[in-house]
Amino acid sequence: MLYFFQQVLNGLHSGALYALLAFGYVLTNGILHRTNLAYGALFAFCGHTMILTAAFGYQVLWLTLFASVALGVAAAFLYAALLSRVLSRSIFEPLADRSPNAIVVTTLGILLALSEASRIAADTHDLWLPPMLAQPIIFARGANFNATLTLIQLLDCAVVAATIGLAAWAFAQSSFGRRWRAVSDDPRAAAMCGVDVRAVLRRAVLFGGLCAALAGVLAAFYYGNISFGTGLVYGLKILFVTAVGGYLSPLRAALGAAAFGMAESLWAGYFPLEWRDGWMYLFLVAMLVLIGTGRDQGKIA
Template sequence: MAYLLQQLANAVPVAALYAALAFGYAVAFGVTRRADITYGALFAFAGQMLLLFTDVGYNRLILVLPAALAFGVLLAFLYTTGAGLLIGRVVVRPLVARSPNTVIVAAFGVLIVLMETAWLALDTRTVWLPPFFNTRVVFWTDGAFEVTLTQIQLFNTAVMAALVLIGAGVLRYTTWGRIWRAVTDEPLAAELCGVSAEKVFLVAYGSAALVATVCGLLSTSYYGTMDFGAGLIFGLKVLMVAAVGGYGNPLKSAGGAAVLGATETLWSAYGPLIWRDLVIFSLLVLLLVLSRRERIIP
């Protein structure tokens, strides 16, 4: 019983991460209407920039660890959100307006640029952060077995859950949320009503980049390192689970992604780890087939 409770506790931070990523992706997909692996690349890029600038702050600027981490977080945040806005404005938006299907191809080019930029900046090294905020918080005790999470897991979960809740509130209760829904439904009709579809696009894409950046920073601070392989796996899972949940409803996509994260954690605890990703992707493909909707995406 205690082991099951520990695995359920372990599932909470993973579920929060998947939910936040899926929410941000659904916001961006609402205006692009095309699969975009750039989202996973920005997630990984944020983590690698955190590693790079924390290493620079600690080893070259001789800062103490908290100051080096703050330096890394600040510059990684600026670089990644700036890259996301630049990609949205210069690459994705023009292609969506002229030839939407090329967005998928362009995303691969953006992925390669971000990956090689980070790899060269890190001088092809794998950098690790030292562990911090690893004090355990005990929730339940069964003899010698304690059900715990660390402080950083609880902090990350709270921030990611807040991202989803705040984002859902903005989309549901604010003027911008109504405008976003209008543009996602029919951008031309929205423009005829005086709405700038281009501005809404940039805000939506920038917001998605912001979510990917925050999630990348928090994930790297917990796991200690980040690579583009991990970013792509996260991105593909989010892309598929968001498709199952329906891109038109970011909150629904976030809920589906949270279920996926919990399922993945429980499989890691009770099933063979080597088959985890195969089983998860197979389950997602099955759900996509069962929930297939006959519709035309313009």
């Protein structure tokens, strides 16, 4: 029972990262209704930028570890804001009304460009942060086993819960949330009612990019390293999870992604790890087929 409880605790942390990414992803795709393959790359790029900048500050600028990490976090959020501006103004706005494949192909190119930029900047080497806040917090004790989470895992979960809770409350109460829902339902009708569709898209992409940057920073703190190919893996998972849950509610997408992270953790605890991603993707594809079949039957009825 303690082992199962440990897997649940592990799932809380991985689910928190997925939830934050899903929340930010839906903010953009709820308006575009297009597949954005660059989102996972933005997550990995910002996390990798934080590590590279922290290493530069510590080794070259002779800053303290705390100051180096703070510099890295600032650089990650600045790059996220810059890339979000470029994506919204130069990619999404011009291609929003064209073929759905236009954004897919373009964002795939951006994913490759960001991954290669990270690899070249690191000279194809993996840089690691030192372990931070790795003290275990015991939740349950057994004769030979303790169920624990580290302090950094607890802080990551708390930051994600606070961010999503505050963002969901603001989204439900603010005028931006109402405009976002209007544009998501029908951008042309929203424009006829006086809503600035481009301004809503730009803000949504910016907020989504900041969510990706925060997730990248939190992941870098915990894992100590984010590799060049991480963005594709996380991006595909978030794409499938949000496709199953729909793009109408960022909070619902976040909750679904958290459940997915919990399922991944339980699989890793009881089944072969090398088969985890394959079976989880198969489960998501099956869910998409069932949902699509149900919608088709509803239309026929």
